[in-house]
Amino acid sequence: MIVIGSVLYVGTKYGSELAHSYTSELARVPMPELPDIVVLARSMQEALRNQRIVGVAVNQPKCLNLPVAKFSRSVSGLGFRHIKQRGKWVLAEMDKDWTLAFNQGMGGEVQLHKPDEVPDPKRERVVFRLDDQSQIWVHHWWYGHVHLVEPGKLGAHPQIGKLGAEPLAEDFTVERLGEMLAGRRGRIKSYLLDQKFIAGIGNVYVQDILWHARLHPLRKTNTLNASDVARLHKGIRHVLGEGIRWGGGPGEQDVWGNKGRYAEHLQVGYRTGKPCPACGTLIEELRVGSTTSYICPKCQIAP
Amino acid sequence: MIVIGSVLYVGTKYGSELAHSYTSELARVPMPELPDIVVLARSMQEALRNQRIVGVAVNQPKCLNLPVAKFSRSVSGLGFRHIKQRGKWVLAEMDKDWTLAFNQGMGGEVQLHKPDEVPDPKRERVVFRLDDQSQIWVHHWWYGHVHLVEPGKLGAHPQIGKLGAEPLAEDFTVERLGEMLAGRRGRIKSYLLDQKFIAGIGNVYVQDILWHARLHPLRKTNTLNASDVARLHKGIRHVLGEGIRWGGGPGEQDVWGNKGRYAEHLQVGYRTGKPCPACGTLIEELRVGSTTSYICPKCQIAP
DNA sequence: GCATCAAACAAAGA
DNA sequence: CTCTTTGTTTGATG
Numbered sequence: 001m002i003v004i005g006s007v008l009y010v011g012t013k014y015g016s017e018l019a020h021s022y023t024s025e026l027a028r029v030p031m032p033e034l035p036d037i038v039v040l041a042r043s044m045q046e047a048l049r050n051q052r053i054v055g056v057a058v059n060q061p062k063c064l065n066l067p068v069a070k071f072s073r074s075v076s077g078l079g080f081r082h083i084k085q086r087g088k089w090v091l092a093e094m095d096k097d098w099t100l101a102f103n104q105g106m107g108g109e110v111q112l113h114k115p116d117e118v119p120d121p122k123r124e125r126v127v128f129r130l131d132d133q134s135q136i137w138v139h140h141w142w143y144g145h146v147h148l149v150e151p152g153k154l155g156a157h158p159q160i161g162k163l164g165a166e167p168l169a170e171d172f173t174v175e176r177l178g179e180m181l182a183g184r185r186g187r188i189k190s191y192l193l194d195q196k197f198i199a200g201i202g203n204v205y206v207q208d209i210l211w212h213a214r215l216h217p218l219r220k221t222n223t224l225n226a227s228d229v230a231r232l233h234k235g236i237r238h239v240l241g242e243g244i245r246w247g248g249g250p251g252e253q254d255v256w257g258n259k260g261r262y263a264e265h266l267q268v269g270y271r272t273g274k275p276c277p278a279c280g281t282l283i284e285e286l287r288v289g290s291t292t293s294y295i296c297p298k299c300q301i302a303p
Numbered sequence: 304m305i306v307i308g309s310v311l312y313v314g315t316k317y318g319s320e321l322a323h324s325y326t327s328e329l330a331r332v333p334m335p336e337l338p339d340i341v342v343l344a345r346s347m348q349e350a351l352r353n354q355r356i357v358g359v360a361v362n363q364p365k366c367l368n369l370p371v372a373k374f375s376r377s378v379s380g381l382g383f384r385h386i387k388q389r390g391k392w393v394l395a396e397m398d399k400d401w402t403l404a405f406n407q408g409m410g411g412e413v414q415l416h417k418p419d420e421v422p423d424p425k426r427e428r429v430v431f432r433l434d435d436q437s438q439i440w441v442h443h444w445w446y447g448h449v450h451l452v453e454p455g456k457l458g459a460h461p462q463i464g465k466l467g468a469e470p471l472a473e474d475f476t477v478e479r480l481g482e483m484l485a486g487r488r489g490r491i492k493s494y495l496l497d498q499k500f501i502a503g504i505g506n507v508y509v510q511d512i513l514w515h516a517r518l519h520p521l522r523k524t525n526t527l528n529a530s531d532v533a534r535l536h537k538g539i540r541h542v543l544g545e546g547i548r549w550g551g552g553p554g555e556q557d558v559w560g561n562k563g564r565y566a567e568h569l570q571v572g573y574r575t576g577k578p579c580p581a582c583g584t585l586i587e588e589l590r591v592g593s594t595t596s597y598i599c600p601k602c603q604i605a606p
Numbered sequence: 607g608c609a610t611c612a613a614a615c616a617a618a619g620a
Numbered sequence: 621c622t623c624t625t626t627g628t629t630t631g632a633t634g
Binding site: 406407408445461462498 | 621622623624630631
């Protein structure tokens with residue numbers, strides 16, 4: 001155990017030692033959030049644009065929203081037009097305005113593979129064959145989805161249709177965040193994790209967002225003043241931006257298998273017992289509902 | 304305090320002494336349930352059939368579902384056709400297929416008054432004048448409603464439209480009850496009180512229903528076997544029938560002010576410390592969620 | 607550990 | 621429990 005004393009630490013000085021312990025424990029089950037999905041969607045856009053699906057193998061029918069036969073028939077022949085992120089979903093706009101929607105649930109991979117590679121049907125839930133004979137292998141660690149959505153039906157999708165604000169969109173202003181929070185009385189952490197309010201934040205990035213905003217996860221939403229909301233807004237945009245900048249979180253990969261490096265830049269998340277980058281106080285772990293929180297007890301005062 | 308020992312008591316021997324303590328404590332805030340509403344609706348049918356509303360005074364606009372002006376304009380001139388009970392609501396089918404719906408919330412009165420009587424506007428929420436110049440005074444102790452529903456819109460009413468099964472209807476069979484309970488995992492008392500499953504049961508009659516079925520209020524719904532369900536079905540029909548037979552519960556009145564006498568026939572409800580009518584064991588009180596339960600600890604074994 | 611939904615449960619408000 | 625709304629907890633889901 002590292003004893004820190006009262007020395008003041010700043011920046012990301014302790015990033016590398018954190019990265020090691022974090023990735024060794026959690027890399028097996030990466031749980032993709034908005035930045036990871038942005039990185040994946042961008043790589044898919046680069047790799048799959050102008051490609052066409054010529055065949056599909058479904059090894060886990062439960063991850064579909066349609067019967068296998070209908071899914072296969074409908075998706076075959078469709079070309080990829082544009083691929084983007086929405087909340088924790090990758091949305092691929094296909095020919096004829098269909099949407100192929102990927103949700104990695106509690107973790108998984110969407111990987112491009114060469115024509116001659118042979119997928120393990122026990123591991124790969126869905127395999128798409130493209131017209132240049134390359135393949136997309138979709139693997140889910142746990143509870144992922146590959147949904148094919150009819151033209152114009154995205155708003156009626158049981159999950160996608162209920163997603164809240166995109167936190168990196170231009171219209172997600174500090175004023176709007178303030179209005180959204182007004183009158184609510186729950187915990188700020190629960191609010192940030194609720195996809196119907198703000199879409200894309202999960203239990204990894206929320207830690208650093210709250211730390212940047214100097215907010216304790218148990219703070220009640222209706223106790224936030226204008227300054228709190230301003231710091232929160234800045235924290236959301238900054239931390240999610242950093243996640244994208246570093247290619248996504250620990251264990252996440254783009255479609256070619258390039259690994260994210262945000263683990264090296266985590267401030268408090270998953271750094272129990274290590275020093276706060278701002279003040280050196282040892283980071284503590286606490287339970288908030290069913291999730292774990294990581295906080296600096298000095299920077300994030302309990303309510 | 305009465306000490307009972309091991310003597311066996313049966314029937315409703317102790318009804319009268321219970322009736323006194325019960326009515327003295329609770330009569331001020333009666334909370335009407337299905338039997339009380341049946342009795343009220345029958346008396347209204349008798350008293351109001353073929354009468355016509357010629358005027359209305361609204362002293363508490365919040366109990367309406369429409370602005371006062373629109374409510375008054377729409378209801379004036381309508382004649383009563385048929386009046387019936389649905390859950391804890393009195394539904395009066397009016398001319399032109401409009402429905403005038405009364406909900407007494409946590410208690411109240413719908414009373415017929417002579418032409419020359421003068422209502423206290425502070426007490427009577429709504430007063431209807433009929434074409435024979437007699438009056439209907441609607442009083443609410445707390446949170447009652449007088450709603451006017453357009454033809455064909457009853458199913459879209461935010462409360463009435465969501466009501467569950469009518470427990471005295473012919474199609475409420477033991478088989479249906481079994482199907483309704485299948486797969487649920489909550490407490491049987493919570494289930495019985497939830498209006499979206501079965502409509503009309505409240506915290507008075509539910510006590511005797513569970514006692515008749517020999518079920519503890521904390522029993523999990525999914526632990527009931529066929530015999531439990533059969534006793535429960537019988538208990539529901541029997542107890543609600545008794546409530547009607549005795550003219551409704553304590554503090555309830557029909558439209559002429561005749562008082563209900565079911566208080567004298569309560570088996571365990573609100574009889575803490577008195578003997579169980581079946582075995583003589585002293586009745587106990589316990590909290591189930593936010594409500595109070597009254598049980599015989601010998602007849603209704605804890606789960 | 608935590609994604610998401612549904613049900614159950616609790617508190618507050620009208 | 622009178623009923624709704626909100627939020628929290630728990631259980632189930634490949």
